[in-house]
Amino acid sequence: MSVSTTLPDWPPSLTPEQHSHLILLSSTYALTHGFTLLPPSSSQPPTSAIAAPLSLLPTPFPRGLYDLAVSLQPLYNALYARITLDWDFLDRVMGGSVSKVDTFQGELWRGWKSIREDLVQPLQLGLFRSDYLLHDGEKEGISIKQVEFNTIAASFGALSQRAGEMHKYLSKATNGYFSISPHLSNPSNFPANEPLKNLAAGLAEGWKAYGNKDAVILFVVQDGERNVFDQKWLEFELLESHSIPVIRHTFSELSTLAQIDPTTKNLLLPSPLQPSLPAREVSVIYYRSAYTPTDYPSSAEWSTRLLLETSKAIKCPSMALQLSGAKKIQQVLSEPEVLEDFLLGDHRPDVGFGKGAGSLTQEDVDRLRLTWIGLYPMDNSELGKKAYTLATSQPEKYVLKPQREGGGNNIYRENIPSYLEELAEEDKHKIEGEPEKKEGYILMELIEPPKGLRNLLVKGGENKSRLADIVSELGVYGVSLFGGKQVVNQTAGTLLRTKGRESDEGGVAIGISSIDSPLLVD
Template identity: 90%
Template sequence: MAVPTTLPEWPPSLTEEQHSHLILLSSSYALSHGFTLLPPSSSNPPTSAISAPLSLLPTPFPRGLYDLAVSLQPLYNALYARITLDWEFLDRVMGGSVSKVDTFQGELWRGWKSIREELVQPLQLGLFRSDYLLHDSETEGMSIKQVEFNTIAASFGALSQRAGEMHKYLSKATNGYFSVSPHLTNPANFPPNEPLKNLASGLAEGWKAYGKKDAVILFVVQEGERNVFDQRWLEFELLERDNIPVIRHTFSELSTLAKIDPTTKNLLLPSPLEPSSPAREVAVIYYRSAYTPTDYPTSSEWSTRILLEKSKAIKCPSMALQLSGAKKIQQVLSEPGVLEIFLLGEDRPDVGFGVGAGSLTQDDVDRLRLTWIGLYPMDNSELGRKAYDLALDEPEKYVLKPQREGGGNNIYRENIPGYLKQLEEESRQREEGEPEKKEGYILMELIEPPKGLRNLLVKGGENKSRLADIVSELGVYGVSLFGGDGDKEQIVNTTAGTLLRTKGRESDEGGVAIGISSIDSPLLVD
């Protein structure tokens, strides 16, 4: 779906005094409402915080495309749940060349394969985020194109809600941003957005499905996490609204604490603070770690991940669900007929209200496919050889992606040919019959965001803004609880809110914590 939207000139003109007042109000609001990060150097426990990188004004976004992205999320939830339950598909895609050339994905797939026949918890929980960029085509107008689908550690839900609340506050406190634009004076242009509430509800649904009132939710976190407030808000919401306690531990802590009852397979965690108290039973394991190789510096972390996977606790995500979010899965889905198999196939498992087997149409499939841009394998198939030639002959049109999450891993434009040559040199040392290093990557056509849009961005901890040509990435959150015994009362499939991250156009990569991207909110325009 493309729309003929022309985005307004942005930002509207502000006087120096108006600008300074907005800086004061936004900084005060952020610090007062936990719209914050830890500073780069922080003590433990922390004694200070800085406002998260933010935009001084919300960023214009086409209303029709925003509504489309939100409406598609239940379909994406169902799609990735079905992929996760299709072991044969995961084995074919992730157990092939990817697992042989990508050490991290190989460890994940082999670990899951080694224990999957002995898993005792059929339910799986996904807190997803589907990320999109606006794509501006001279011939087709403006559309949204999917960047990636995140199945693990989809962050910034809480801070995204705070960003939208902050922009609404600024509008109310300044008579619609001093009435400098008619777009800023209409409350209907500020969409409701409650990902904190909805993601916490998703975790609570998993806890309820587990069925033990005295059980806890375990957050598996990274050492020295700067985005701790985004996580703590989920913890506060669960405890204050649902009376569900949360326990936080790193992999290294869990390696000595976590135990599985040999009879019940319950995951038990003794409290280091109350050694004489009974160990707490874990209902849900929520990973805000475990998505990058640096989270597994030794074999001990992998052993701990396997131990947790074998427990009765509901995983968010399971190892299979994490595998489903790989870039290679995204590329294979774009091949002719694959999406139809998952969404229209009669033998597909029923994984959600309103999107069960037989309830989808070709129109649903087409709407999803319209959000995709060119994706190619980097293998030796006919399509893979075509992709290799494209990458060498027209690198300015593409990005080369490894099977990684978290940003900072992609190879862009003119850097692609040299990088492929480097991979070729490394592949010369491979054993006979082994795949080439490049097969661990996919090639993606570059999305072309509209030009000429600007905004005022404030880096965390600073009292000034910079006017930047910007690119905004819209993320749509989803919750899916699936894989039970067919009892639909235990199945959840819902949209859970949105995230808008805005960065300067000069940067290919994002990153809120390092100050490249700002947490923004959309201003809907027709």
């Protein structure tokens, strides 16, 4: 689906006095409502916070494409749940060349394979986020194209809700942003968005399915996390709205604390603060860590991950579900008939749409495919050879992606040929029969966002904005509980991150991207 929407000239003009007033209102709103990050150098316990990077005004987004992205999320939830349950497919895709040339993915796949026959918890929980960019195809108009699908640590749900609430407050407090634009004066252009509420409800569904009202939810977190308030809001929501306590621990702490009952396989955590009390049973393990190699500085962290995986607790995500979010999976899905098999095959389990053929249609398949852009393997197949030619002869049209999460890992445009040469140089020292280094990557056609859109971006902790040519990335959250008779499949809200067009990579914590909200336009 594409639309012929002409995005409005943006932002509308503000007087210096109006601009200063919006800076004051937005910064005080952010600080008083927990729309915050820790400063780059913060003490423990923290004694200060800064406003999260934000946009002074919401950013125009075509209403029809926003509605489309939201409507597709249950389909994507079902797709990735079914991928996760297909061990043969994961073995073929992730257990092949990727596991041999990518150390991190190899450890993840081999670890999962070593313990998967002994798993005692069939239920799996996914808090997903599907990310899209607007694509200006010139002839066909503006459409949305998927950047990636996140199956682990899909962050900023709480802060995204706060961003939308802040923009609504600014509009109400200033007579529709001083009546500078009719788009800003219409409340229906500010979509309802409650990812904090919905993601917490998803974790609560996992807790309820586990079936022990005295159990806790475990957040596995990184050391020195600056995005702690986004996580804390989830913790508060679980406690206040669902009466579910949360315990936070890092991998290093869990390596000495985590215990598994040999009979029940319950995951038990004694309290370091009250060691005389009985250990608490864990119902759900929610990872806001474990997605990057730096989270596993030694073999001890991998051993802890495997220990947690073999427990009775519901994992969010499991190691299999984390593997399903790899870029290589995204690329293989684009190959002929693969998507059809997962969504239309009569042997597929019920993950929220019923079982097998008839629960979904070819129209559903086509709707998903419309959100994809060119994806290619970097192997020695005929398609892989074509990709190599494209990457070296027309690099300005492509991005080279490794199997990584968290941003800052991609190779863009003119940097691709020299990077492939570096990989080829490394291959001169490989053992005969091993795959080439490039097989750990995929090639993706660059999405071309519409040009000419600008906004006022405020870096965290600063009392000024900069006017930037922008690119906005829309994320749609989803909740999926699957693997047993209890099935949940829901859309859970959205996130809009906006950055200056000059930057290929994002990153809210480092100040490149701002947390924004969409202003729907027709």
